Amino acid sequence: MSRIAYVNGAYVPHREAQVHVEDRGYQFADAVYEVIAVRGGGLVDEAGHLARLKRSLAELRIRAPMRDTALRHVIREMVARNGVRDGIVYMQVSRGVARRDHPFPAAATKPAIVMTARRMPRFDLRAPVTGIKILTVPDIRWQRCDIKSVSLLPNILAKQQAREAGAYEAWQVDADGRVTEGASTNAWIVTKAGELVTRSASNAILNGITRLALIAIAAKLGVRLVERSFTVAEAKEAREAFITSATSFVLPVVQVDDRVIGNGEPGSISLQLREAYADHMDEAARRSA
Ligand code: PMP
Numbered sequence: 470m471s472r473i474a475y476v477n478g479a480y481v482p483h484r485e486a487q488v489h490v491e492d493r494g495y496q497f498a499d500a501v502y503e504v505i506a507v508r509g510g511g512l513v514d515e516a517g518h519l520a521r522l523k524r525s526l527a528e529l530r531i532r533a534p535m536r537d538t539a540l541r542h543v544i545r546e547m548v549a550r551n552g553v554r555d556g557i558v559y560m561q562v563s564r565g566v567a568r569r570d571h572p573f574p575a576a577a578t579k580p581a582i583v584m585t586a587r588r589m590p591r592f593d594l595r596a597p598v599t600g601i602k603i604l605t606v607p608d609i610r611w612q613r614c615d616i617k618s619v620s621l622l623p624n625i626l627a628k629q630q631a632r633e634a635g636a637y638e639a640w641q642v643d644a645d646g647r648v649t650e651g652a653s654t655n656a657w658i659v660t661k662a663g664e665l666v667t668r669s670a671s672n673a674i675l676n677g678i679t680r681l682a683l684i685a686i687a688a689k690l691g692v693r694l695v696e697r698s699f700t701v702a703e704a705k706e707a708r709e710a711f712i713t714s715a716t717s718f719v720l721p722v723v724q725v726d727d728r729v730i731g732n733g734e735p736g737s738i739s740l741q742l743r744e745a746y747a748d749h750m751d752e753a754a755r756r757s758a
Contacts, residue, residue: 473547475547477583480546492563493581494564499529500562501531502560502561507548507586508751513750522617552588553587555588559584594747600733603636603640603725605639605642609641624653628652648701650673650674654717659738660706660708666699677714682749704730708730721740
């Protein structure tokens with residue numbers, strides 16, 4: 470099945486999909502995006518992702534490109550036309566196409582929307598998993614990390630630095646030595662006292678939809694959660710650690726910089742949450758039809 474992209478109202482072959490050279494997303498990163506996981510043909514936490522998209526757009530004063538019902542229809546069309554059983558849908562909305570100039574273009578300028586869908590091998594979250602390594606790096610981003618903007622240069626540099634150091638993810642660290650979040654994931658630890666800790670939502674992090682789902686899951690399972698920041702030193706002393714995102718799900722961390730976490734194996738609470746998240750994904754996807 471050949472891939473199809475959605476570009477401003479048209480479904481086009483993926484390799485022919487193009488945006489205008491003066492799209493403000495292309496020239497200024499004046500755009501926002503969302504990634505929704507597809508599980509068994511259903512969408513995982515679509516409502517949460519669309520609510521966050523709306524919020525990102527509003528914070529940047531970019532108009533919604535279409536009504537919610539239309540957007541939900543296009544997302545489903547993309548899943549169907551690309552034959553996605555498991556994978557992701559990516560959507561990006563820019564302030565539109567206009568002659569290059571920093572101030573916002575005329576109010577009548579239409580926002581531009583593109584969407585892609587990608588098939589991925591089905592991931593078994595109940596299968597044994599080896600944990601990942603984290604590299605800590607300074608957080609050099611701006612003060613509105615709560616907006617899911619396509620302006621991702623610091624995140625890309627952090628991720629690349631991690632990969633070149635043999636780590637899977639980078640944890641960005643603020644001026645006070647506290648972890649904000651990963652380059653493309655939220656950061657969690659389980660302290661020696663058995664407390665689950667993740668940074669509270671603020672302008673310093675993206676409020677992950679997976680993060681929100683896991684907060685609800687932890688409450689249901691009776692896992693004690695504290696939303697607060699934690700230092701790199703505290704992370705290195707933690708009993709367990711893991712990362713979350715729509716595409717990484719719940720992924721155990723077994724090393725932070727040169728320090729092995731716990732006994733070097735994924736922790737029991739991390740694995741319990743990972744399994745519960747698998748159930749949540751299946752359930753949420755089933756409901757999305
Ligand atoms: N933080 C950042 C910086 C991200 O890019 C992402 C994923 N896009 C996340 C956190 C996790 O968000 P979600 O759970 O909604 O995928």
